[in-house]
C-alpha cells in the first residue's frame with residue numbers, strides 16, 4: 001500500500017513513518033512547506049518523492065495519506081485528501097469539535113474511503129490486556145478513573161502554544177485521558193467540569209471532572225507545566241488497576257500493570273507484552289483499507305471523544321459544569 005505524508009512533523013519522522021515501513025507499507029511521497037525539509041526527510045527515511053507542497057502529495061500515486069499537521073489543519077487537509085480519493089490516517093485529535101469530526105466521517109463515506117484517527121495507544125496489547133482485566137471483573141465494576149498526562153513545554157514556536165492552530169493541553173494530551181476513561185466505563189459522561197489555567201492564550205493546565213452518572217466518575221489532569229507524568233488508576237468495587245505510561249509504551253519497552261485487590265490492597269505486578277503501538281495501528285489501518293471497513297479509532301469514535309472535549313471547553317469558558325451532548329447515532 002502506497003503512502004504519502006503531509007508535513008515533516010516530528011511524530012512522522014520519529015514514529016509513524018518507520019511504523020508504516022515496518023508494517024509493510026510503501027513510503028512513496030512526503031510534502032513540506034519547505035522543499036529542503038521535504039528532501040531532508042525523504043533522504044533520512046528513504047521516501048522516494050519529496051514535494052514542495054501538500055497538494056503535490058495528494059496528486060501523487062499514493063493510496064493512503066498520513067496527516068500529522070497541527071490540529072486545526074486536520075479537517076481541511078483530511079477533506080482535501082478524501083476528495084482526492086485517498087484513505088486518511090489523521091493524527092489526534094481528528095478535529096477540533098464533534099461537528100467537524102462528523103463532517104469528516106460524512107466526507108469519508110461520500111468518497112468511499114477509510115478515515116482513522118491515529119490514536120495509537122488503543123492498539124498496544126497492554127491496553128487490551130488492561131481492558132480484558134477490567135471486563136472480566138478482576139476489580140469489580142469500575143467506579144472511578146484518575147489519571148494524569150503532563151510534560152514540560154517551554155513557550156516557543158511549537159504549534160501547541162498557538163490557539164489558532166488548535167494548541168493547548170486539553171487537545172494535545174487531555175484527549176487521551178478522556179478517551180481512556182470512556183473506554184473503561186464503556187459509556188459516555190453526562191457532564192464535564194473543566195478548570196484551566198491559560199498562558200499565551202492556550203490552556204497549559206486543565207483539570208477535568210467527568211460525571212458518568214451511576215457508573216462512576218473520572219478526575220483527570222493534563223498540563224504543559226509539570227514534569228513528565230503519565231498514569232491511569234482505575235478503582236473498582238473490589239480493587240484497583242494502576243497503569244503506568246498508558247499512552248506511550250514505546251517499541252520494545254515492557255511496562256507492567258499493577259493490580260490491587262481488596263481487602264488489604266496487596267499489589268500484584270502483571271507483565272504485559274512489548275509492542276510498537278504505531279506499527280500495530282498502521283497494520284490495523286491497512287487491513288481496514290483492504291476491506292473498506294471502519295478502523296477501531298474511527299471518525300465516529302473521534303466525534304464522541306470530541307463531544308466530551310466540546311463540553312470541557314464550554315465548561316472552561318463558563319466556569320460551570322457543562323452537559324455532554326453526544327452526536328446522534
Ligand SMILES: NC(=O)c1ccc[n+]([C@@H]2O[C@H](COP(=O)([O-])OP(=O)(O)OC[C@H]3O[C@@H](n4cnc5c(N)ncnc54)[C@H](OP(=O)(O)O)[C@@H]3O)[C@@H](O)[C@H]2O)c1
Pocket residue numbers: 006007008009010011012031032033034037038068069070071073091092093118119120158159165172
Ligand atoms: N500519536 C502520537 O503519538 C502523537 C505524538 C505527537 C504528536 N501527535 C500529533 O501529531 C500532530 C503533529 O505533532 P508534532 O509534535 O509532530 O508537530 P510538529 O513537529 O510541529 O509537526 C507539525 C508539522 O505541520 C506542518 N505545518 C503546517 N502548517 C504549520 C504551521 N502553521 N505551524 C507549524 N507547523 C505547520 C509542519 O510541516 P512542514 O513545515 O514540513 O510542512 C510541521 O512539521 C499533532 O496533531 C499532534 O497532536 C501525535
